[in-house]
Amino acid sequence: MSAESDAVPRSDRARRFAVVGMGASGVGVFVELVRSLAASDLAADAEIHIFETKERLGAGVAYSTPHDCHLLNMRAGTMSVHADDPGHFVRWLASQEDGTRASSGTDYVPRRLFAVYLQEFFEEALTRARRHGIRVVTHRSMVSDCREDSRGVHLIAGLDHFLFDYSFLCLGDLPSTEYLEFTKVPAYVHSMWHGAGLEAIDPDTTVGILGTSLTAVDALLQLRASGHRGVITCFSRRRSLPKVQGPRVRHTLRHVTEENLRLLTEDHTRKLEFPEVAELFQRELEDGLGLAIDWRRVLTEPSAAFTPTLARDIELAENGQTLWYSILDATSEVVPQVWRSMSADARAAFMTDHLSIWSMFRHCMPLDNAHRLLAMATEGAFQVASGLTAVTYDEERAVFRVEVAPVGGEAAAYDVDHLVNATGTGFALERSDSSLIQNMLMRGDISPHPLGGIDVDFDTMRVARRDGSFSERAFYVGPLTRGVHFYTNSFETNLANAHSAVAALGTLSYAH
Numbered sequence: 161m162s163a164e165s166d167a168v169p170r171s172d173r174a175r176r177f178a179v180v181g182m183g184a185s186g187v188g189v190f191v192e193l194v195r196s197l198a199a200s201d202l203a204a205d206a207e208i209h210i211f212e213t214k215e216r217l218g219a220g221v222a223y224s225t226p227h228d229c230h231l232l233n234m235r236a237g238t239m240s241v242h243a244d245d246p247g248h249f250v251r252w253l254a255s256q257e258d259g260t261r262a263s264s265g266t267d268y269v270p271r272r273l274f275a276v277y278l279q280e281f282f283e284e285a286l287t288r289a290r291r292h293g294i295r296v297v298t299h300r301s302m303v304s305d306c307r308e309d310s311r312g313v314h315l316i317a318g319l320d321h322f323l324f325d326y327s328f329l330c331l332g333d334l335p336s337t338e339y340l341e342f343t344k345v346p347a348y349v350h351s352m353w354h355g356a357g358l359e360a361i362d363p364d365t366t367v368g369i370l371g372t373s374l375t376a377v378d379a380l381l382q383l384r385a386s387g388h389r390g391v392i393t394c395f396s397r398r399r400s401l402p403k404v405q406g407p408r409v410r411h412t413l414r415h416v417t418e419e420n421l422r423l424l425t426e427d428h429t430r431k432l433e434f435p436e437v438a439e440l441f442q443r444e445l446e447d448g449l450g451l452a453i454d455w456r457r458v459l460t461e462p463s464a465a466f467t468p469t470l471a472r473d474i475e476l477a478e479n480g481q482t483l484w485y486s487i488l489d490a491t492s493e494v495v496p497q498v499w500r501s502m503s504a505d506a507r508a509a510f511m512t513d514h515l516s517i518w519s520m521f522r523h524c525m526p527l528d529n530a531h532r533l534l535a536m537a538t539e540g541a542f543q544v545a546s547g548l549t550a551v552t553y554d555e556e557r558a559v560f561r562v563e564v565a566p567v568g569g570e571a572a573a574y575d576v577d578h579l580v581n582a583t584g585t586g587f588a589l590e591r592s593d594s595s596l597i598q599n600m601l602m603r604g605d606i607s608p609h610p611l612g613g614i615d616v617d618f619d620t621m622r623v624a625r626r627d628g629s630f631s632e633r634a635f636y637v638g639p640l641t642r643g644v645h646f647y648t649n650s651f652e653t654n655l656a657n658a659h660s661a662v663a664a665l666g667t668l669s670y671a672h
């Protein structure tokens with residue numbers, strides 16, 4: 161496709177859409193766009209252009225991993241692409257030729273299977289688009305700019321220029337913006353999901369993993385699967401390893417409800433402060449569990465020894481004593497509304513003071529992974545050191561020095577040959593290496609959310625400009641809208657947001 165495509169005569173009814181990025185969010189947008197165009201009388205005049213740098217369309221970053229030890233962190237029964245048919249993914253797994261893929265809704269399956277499932281979902285929509293006369297054009301290229309004027313949205317990809325009526329940006333996560341100073345050191349892995357990963361690490365060397373989140377668990381298990389023999393140390397500032405997921409039971413929310421939010425915010429005319437929100441969750445948990453929680457103990461737990469804690473967490477999960485998980489899980493649909501109801505100070509306080517402990521419980525690990533980790537920990541294959549204070553690189557000795565000062569413990573320093581950054585994704589737009597983000601940011605066509613990531617309209621995903629207005633034609637869907645929707649590190653939320661973005665076109669595109 162060349163710049164000439166811009167000059168092709170178009171009927172007044174023609175509609176041209178761009179979807180930039182074909183991970184899970186891009187697939188969600190594409191499928192919904194096809195569904196909605198197919199149901200309208202505009203299908204035969206519509207064109208959808210897909211832009212993706214990777215050859216594989218539909219897998220995205222999280223699910224492209226080829227390693228079987230990288231599991232979905234949600235049960236198969238919760239990962240359907242059809243919100244109204246939760247059993248769809250489980251049936252799909254059961255229908256696969258390879259009998260070992262048969263799964264019950266409570267299993268955690270390798271993420272690579274979800275990529276295949278997503279790709280099929282995408283292919284089905286592609287077939288449907290063709291059947292309805294919707295033209296779909298795919299471009300294996302990187303979009304470097306997106307600018308809007310009275311004619312439409314102009315996209316630049318390589319040397320080509322395109323004009324669209326609407327563009328959906330689904331660019332995924334940003335790699336971490338921490339520890340960028342080490343990116344030139346060959347023994348440093350900045351992101352396991354972008355570029356060179358753990359494969360190049362010599363099995364007899366010592367490895368430091370920065371972080372104790374689910375990504376750190378993935379790193380530990382991958383090193384284990386590849387036969388790593390050197391000692392591995394996970395370093396954390398405050399939090400400890402994720403908790404272990406037990407069986408999920410149905411919980412009906414009594415306190416964290418839309419109705420209570422409406423009452424507390426006096427019909428959404430005032431914002432909630434942090435203690436009010438904490439009390440809602442506390443009541444939900446204590447009422448559901450039927451006991452008073454020792455919050456001081458829960459909040460100081462990260463400093464406890466990790467092996468006995470992991471062993472106990474496994475036991476609790478196996479005995480079904482993890483009702484707290486089901487309660488937290490039940491809140492996921494309301495959480496974006498809770499987040500929206502909170503004052504800016506309350507949200508900022510949560511991010512700085514409570515996010516790490518929330519993540520430990522909310523983003524907990526599958527039981528299978530917990531067993532593997534416990535086996536590793538018991539053999540002394542890895543350890544956890546909390547109270548991380550500094551990391552430096554000693555060029556002469558070619559080692560990283562990691563310093564810790566744990567609460568109530570002695571300061572210590574560790575030398576490691578390799579360092580893996582598992583601190584999670586970045587949210588500082590101004591430090592992103594995406595020229596698309598940088599160009600839009602520079603012109604004020606997008607604006608950073610005060611809590612990181614990109615600012616969008618809560619309901620429609622239209623991007624917010626620097627002047628405070630919302631774009632009529634450019635939408636953003638994906639993890640970077642965390643400041644607005646909070647729970648964007650789940651497929652479920654991003655899929656729901658993809659639907660909302662396409663639904664917003666209903667009043668935009670067909671009205672002319």
Ligand SMILES: Cc1cc2nc3c(=O)[nH]c(=O)nc-3n(C[C@H](O)[C@H](O)[C@H](O)COP(=O)(O)OP(=O)(O)OC[C@H]3O[C@@H](n4cnc5c(N)ncnc54)[C@H](O)[C@@H]3O)c2cc1C
Binds near residue numbers: 183213
């Ligand atoms: C390691 C990991 C594991 C996860 N596991 C789970 C899980 O088990 N369950 C769950 O619900 N959620 C999980 N998540 C959350 C996950 O991020 C979301 O569920 C979802 O996959 C995000 O998809 P996305 O399409 O927004 O982003 P991505 O998958 O990152 O896709 C973005 C795509 O955009 C392309 N792109 C970017 N910029 C451009 C450009 N300028 N031009 C063209 N193409 C571009 C990229 O190449 C990429 O393919 C996980 C996240 C990570 C990081």
